[in-house]
Amino acid sequence: MQDFKDKAGIVTGAASGIGAAVARELVAQGGRVVIADFDEDAARALSDELGAQSTAVFRLDVADPAANEALVAFTLGSFDRLDFAVNNAGIGAPAAKLADxxxxxxxxxxxxxLNSVFYAMKYQIPAMTARGGAIVNMASILGAVGWAGSTAYVTAKHALLGMTKVAALDYADAGVRINAVGPGFVSTPALEKNMTEQAIAELAGKHALGRLARPEEIAAVTAFLLSDRASFVTGTYYPVDGGYLAV
Structure with a gap:
C-alpha cells in the first residue's frame, strides 16, 4: 500500500516505542515524516534507518508552545506541506496517591x-486547512478507565479525549479529521526494563488476548486513521487494547 505517497507529516515522540513504529509504517506506505523527539541522537538514528529522502529530524520539547510552532514551520520548509500529524509524545510519573x-x-x-497536544494542534491545524489533513492524538486505555496511583496521567488522557472530540467538531468543515487511539499496555524496551517478568505477565493477563500489544499493532491502526481509507472517521476514540476494556 502507498496510502501516503506524496504526503508529509509529523510524528512526535518518534525516536522509540510506538512513535518509531508509526514513523516506520508511514514511511513504508510512501510518506515523508518529520521525526520529532527530545532525544535527537535516537531520532537521527531512526532517520538514518528510514532514509534522508523520507525523513527529517527536529529536536522537540513538546511542552514548549514556541517549539511546536517551529516544528510546523520546519515541516513546511522541509516538505512544503503538512498532511498528517501524530501527537504521540508522553510521559508517566512514579505511582502516588493524589494527595502525595x-x-x-x-x-x-x-x-x-495534555497541554502539548493543545500546542501541537493549535499550529498543525491552520497548516492543514488549505487542503485538509488528519491528526491522531495518542491517548491510552487509561483515557477510559482509572488506574490507582496515576492521577495526573489518567486525568491527562481523559481530557485528551474531550479535546480531540471538540477539535474534530471545530474543524470538520475545514476537512481536518481528528481522532484518538487508545493503546493497551505495549511491549517496549522501557516497559521491559522497568518491570519484572512476573509483573509483565500479570499485566498481560489483564488483556483478553493474554498478552501485551506490539508497537506495530498500534501503528497499523494509527496509519489507517490518517489515511483516506478512514475518510468518514473523525472525533472518535479507537482502543487498541487486546480486549482490556472488555474484561
Whole structure:
C-alpha cells in the first residue's frame, strides 16, 4: 500500500516505542515524516534507518508552545506541506496517591501529556486547512478507565479525549479529521526494563488476548486513521487494547 505517497507529516515522540513504529509504517506506505523527539541522537538514528529522502529530524520539547510552532514551520520548509500529524509524545510519573503527588510532578505530566497536544494542534491545524489533513492524538486505555496511583496521567488522557472530540467538531468543515487511539499496555524496551517478568505477565493477563500489544499493532491502526481509507472517521476514540476494556 502507498496510502501516503506524496504526503508529509509529523510524528512526535518518534525516536522509540510506538512513535518509531508509526514513523516506520508511514514511511513504508510512501510518506515523508518529520521525526520529532527530545532525544535527537535516537531520532537521527531512526532517520538514518528510514532514509534522508523520507525523513527529517527536529529536536522537540513538546511542552514548549514556541517549539511546536517551529516544528510546523520546519515541516513546511522541509516538505512544503503538512498532511498528517501524530501527537504521540508522553510521559508517566512514579505511582502516588493524589494527595502525595508533588506539585511539580503533576504540572510536568499535564504539560507533556495534555497541554502539548493543545500546542501541537493549535499550529498543525491552520497548516492543514488549505487542503485538509488528519491528526491522531495518542491517548491510552487509561483515557477510559482509572488506574490507582496515576492521577495526573489518567486525568491527562481523559481530557485528551474531550479535546480531540471538540477539535474534530471545530474543524470538520475545514476537512481536518481528528481522532484518538487508545493503546493497551505495549511491549517496549522501557516497559521491559522497568518491570519484572512476573509483573509483565500479570499485566498481560489483564488483556483478553493474554498478552501485551506490539508497537506495530498500534501503528497499523494509527496509519489507517490518517489515511483516506478512514475518510468518514473523525472525533472518535479507537482502543487498541487486546480486549482490556472488555474484561
Amino acid at each position: 503527588i508533588p506539585l511539580n510532578s503533576w504540572s510536568r505530566v499535564i504539560d507533556v501529556d
